[in-house]
Amino acid sequence: MTSPVAALAARLTSSAAEPGVPAEPSEPVLLADRPSGTVIRLGDAVAKAHPPSTDAGALDARVASAAHPSLAGILLPPRPPAAVSRLPDGRAATLWPYGLPVDPASVPWEAAGTLLARLHAVDPAPLGPLPPAGGPARAAGTLARLRATATDPRHAEARAAVERILAAPVVPPSATALCHGDFHLGQLVRHPVPDGSWHLIDVDDLGLGDPAWDLARPAAWFAAGLLAPEEWHRLLGAYRAAGGPAGGGAEEDPWLRLDGPARVLTAQSAARALIRCAASGSSPDEEDEALLISCLRIAALP
Secondary structure, eight states: OOTTHHHHHHHHHHHHTSTTOOOOOSOOEEEEEETTEEEEEETTEEEEEOOTTOOHHHHHHHHHHHTSGGGTTTBOOOOSSOSOEEOTTSOEEEEEEOOEEOOTTSOOHHHHHHHHHHHHHSOSGGGOOOOBOSHHHHHHHHHHHHHTSOOOGGGHHHHHHHHHHHHSOOOOOSSOEEEOSSOSGGGEEEESTTTOEEEEOOOTTOEEEOTHHHHHHHHHHHHTTSSOHHHHHHHHHHHHHTTOGGGOOTTSOTHHHHHHHHHHHHHHHHHHHHHHHHHHTOOOOHHHHHHHHHHHHHHTOO
16 A cells, blocks of 8 residues: 555554554555545544645644534544544544445435534534635635636637636625535435434535535536436425525525525536546536536526
8 A cells, every 4th residue: 555545544553552442454445535535444434634735723623523512413523532643744634433325326315404404503602713614615726726727629618607607706695604515425424334323524624604505516416407306305305394594494495595606516516527527538428518508507697
């Protein structure tokens, strides 16, 4: 194995030797190795190496929040010791319990909606100072990467629409809530395995912000025709039934709150598709095309 995978494995092995922490099998399994982080599993434990650009202070606050009792049953808590450590290459590393990911054939939309509503209802004051939730910053970062990518003449019109949407200002929320910052189905796991309750994972973008951003990605999928209406309404219905503030009241049109962030998340997903295609020399797939068409439609709106 090469760093940081070997370093993560060593970190997990050393944590297993600490008092009160059960020993783990000796063979680590690589779960992910992307710019957003490297993740390995060792038995019922997971270690993550965060990107080199990670703000150490912000990550400390986010990990500490995940361990707070007010988030029990909502966010998967860090594995003890609940602290951020450093790998030899300087990257921050965190330890977590392993959770069973979502089966695409049986998506727990109701659980997802309820968890988001519960997260948004948590009073952030006892958690201590938290950074802004990552949604808007992630969109801005995607726009910067797209502008640094060469334009494919075949996608010039769609790219212009994507850039226009991402560059447009979004009206800030009237209230600030505790938000996940990067919600998608990969952020749901069952713990304990195999039939525990559902939890949210990944605190890299946890913080204060507009809760509509946490619903914006599935809303964008729905608007682009990539998420079936019944699935969207299962998610939104559970969120609203649990009192989620971004869903509006029973008689309120939820799109009054969701429209702006959903437009941005549509463009962000489309921008990532363009960046990926430019890097690989491939053409947009069917899902990518649906997002690009949505961006053209959004950009044409008054």
